[in-house]
Amino acid sequence: KLSGARVAILDEKNNIISTKTTEADGTVSYAVECDKAYTIQVAKDGYESNNFPVSKTKGGIVNISADLQPIEQIVTEKEVVLNDIYFEFDKSNITQQGAFELDKLVQAMTAYPNMVIMVKSHTDSRGSDKYNMNLSDRRAKSTVQYIISKGIAKDRISGKGYGESEPKINCGDNCTEE
Structure with a gap:
């Protein structure tokens, strides 16, 4: 307890x-x-x-x-395992749910000062490839900025958007909000 x-x-x-x-x-x-x-x-x-x-x-x-x-269990040799971070439709600002998850990453990076993180952002397949690539890149940058705003040095975190090229859920063109 x-x-x-x-x-x-x-x-x-x-x-x-x-x-x-x-x-x-x-x-x-x-x-x-x-x-x-x-x-x-x-x-x-x-x-x-x-x-x-x-x-x-x-x-x-x-x-x-x-x-x-204990937090050590979310840190492995190669990655920090977090719950998915969701964004509002067509938005790149960090939600309250996203901040809740990213604060765990800040805790881990504070506990492990040599840790360097690469943020990967993905979208579903709604919208054009170009649009989704741009959206996921904005989301990755927003995530990186959030971590930096919490006191983590900018040389310890980077981000990249992958658009719909590596979807977590492969729903084709039939994706819904769910």
């Missing part, structure tokens, strides 16, 4: 509704609307943050056990 962990509750569109800090016993409570799905994001310095879905319920109390792993 971790005291002092940051717990954010997000709506179905991944907008942060509220953020609280866990009590000494590692608990936090939220009153939410019934029959809506939520996501809980939990983070604590030195630990890997994580997301936990909360299913729709007709009412009552829902208990969620949010186990976090």
Whole structure:
């Protein structure tokens, strides 16, 4: 049970509704609307943050056990493993969800001062190849700027957009928001 962990509750569109800090016993409570799905994001310095879905319920109390792993487990010899960072459609600014994930990278880079990172940004296949390449490049640059703004030296991080050339989900021209 971790005291002092940051717990954010997000709506179905991944907008942060509220953020609280866990009590000494590692608990936090939220009153939410019934029959809506939520996501809980939990983070604590030195630990890997994580997301936990909360299913729709007709009412009552829902208990969620949010186990976090020490941050060393997200750092491997060749990469730092983060949850995906999503951007709004046609945008390159860092969302609250993205900042939540990137803060984990900042923690890891602070803990490992010789670490150098290459950010890769991808898009789906909606839009032209040229447009998607430009969009993913803007997103990579935005990500790099965010990390630099948190005090990481610019020579330790670089970024590149790959457009739709290396899609995470290969949905062809039938991609949806999901």
